[in-house]
Amino acid sequence: AQSVTQPDIHITVSEGASLELRCNYSYGATPYLFWYVQSPGQGLQLLLKYFSGDTLVQGIKGFEAEFKRSQSSFNLRKPSVHWSDAAEYFCAVGSSGGSYIPTFGRGTSLIVHP
Amino acid sequence: GAGVSQSPSNKVTEKGKDVELRCDPISGHTALYWYRQSLGQGLEFLIYFQGNSAPDKSGLPSDRFSAERTGGSVSTLTIQRTQQEDSAVYLCASSLKSGGVGNEQFFGPGTRLTVL
Numbered sequence: 001a002q003s004v005t006q007p008d009i010h011i012t013v014s015e016g017a018s019l020e021l022r023c024n025y026s027y028g029a030t031p032y033l034f035w036y037v038q039s040p041g042q043g044l045q046l047l048l049k050y051f052s053g054d055t056l057v058q059g060i061k062g063f064e065a066e067f068k069r070s071q072s073s074f075n076l077r078k079p080s081v082h083w084s085d086a087a088e089y090f091c092a093v094g095s096s097g098g099s100y101i102p103t104f105g106r107g108t109s110l111i112v113h114p
Numbered sequence: 115g116a117g118v119s120q121s122p123s124n125k126v127t128e129k130g131k132d133v134e135l136r137c138d139p140i141s142g143h144t145a146l147y148w149y150r151q152s153l154g155q156g157l158e159f160l161i162y163f164q165g166n167s168a169p170d171k172s173g174l175p176s177d178r179f180s181a182e183r184t185g186g187s188v189s190t191l192t193i194q195r196t197q198q199e200d201s202a203v204y205l206c207a208s209s210l211k212s213g214g215v216g217n218e219q220f221f222g223p224g225t226r227l228t229v230l
Contacts, residue, residue, distance in 0.1 A: 043221035044157075044205070044221040045221070101159055104157040104159075106156035
């Protein structure tokens with residue numbers, strides 16, 4: 001069965017600092033990987049996704065993530081955080097075919113200090 | 115529609131009452147998912163529809179929970195005899211298809227359910 005681990009429940013950074021949110025997955029084949037962001041009172045918005053090809057994926061709002069098969073990781077990065085990035089971030093893994101039920105991590109809450 | 119919509123946005127009910135939560139997916143999306151998000155928790159999968167059928171109901175927490183989808187579009191999640199532990203945000207998502215490329219999920223804003 002597939003699983004996702006987000007080791008950090010909370011991350012606090014200063015505005016303008018760089019950011020890396022960790023995500024580790026467990027899946028037997030090539031995974032489909034996603035990062036979503038959830039602002040307070042909102043649904044989830046897709047930041048970026050990895051299906052195949054280039055392992056460095058660019059997303060919206062200046063985010064990027066790198067798929068590292070050897071480490072079973074798909075960490076999310078941003079070079080300079082803005083106060084508006086404060087939100088909950090979810091990593092998810094999906095299967096490449098068949099009945100698709102994505103598995104979500106528990107989320108990482110990002111706090112941005114001015 | 116332009117995105118996934120859910121109604122109501124907020125629902126307050128008394129313990130023991132039944133509630134219905136509605137989800138309107140993006141037009142043309144064949145797959146539809148319901149999740150529950152309790153305070154400070156991640157997403158708990160409830161049920162998944164492919165068209166009007168539900169191949170996977172494994173996440174429904176009890177027989178008080180049921181869901182249906184009609185016309186391959188609108189879905190309703192029903193909770194009977196609500197309990198306080200049912201209080202949560204219920205999220206709906208749809209995707210163009212299930213499995214493989216194209217299964218990117220689009221989420222609605224959620225329904226916040228409070229059971230008093």
